[in-house]
Amino acid sequence: MPAMAENDDTSYNGWSNYETWCVNLWLSNEEGSYRHCRELATDAAVAAEDSCLVSDGIWTIEEATRNLLSDALKELLDELNPLAAQASVFTDLINAALCDVNWHEIAESFLEE
DSSP, X not given: OOOOOOSSTTOBTTBSSHHHHHHHHHHHHSHHHHHHHXXXXXXXXXXXXXXXXXXXXXXXXXXXXXXXXXXXXXXXXXXXXXXXXXXXHHHHHHHHXXXXXXXXXXXXXXXXX
């Protein structure tokens, strides 16, 4: 079961906000993108074991895995953004919404599966 945010005025369908819920829905609702995200989760877990931040005691393996996966998910959405190279009000609005996504929360949901 995905990590759920506390039910308060800022949550949306159990997620920290609408933007997080929406991105998670699109990443997990289509089989191809879901499988790709699961592969990213596996890659993050492998990379976390070799992380110098883990060996230096800064992060636990779990923290490193979550942080690496959240970065990979954000990078994936940046690559998929069809307006990323354009200067427009629509690009600015999309980028603002993506800044509100709780990438760690989405990463946790993929890691818990």
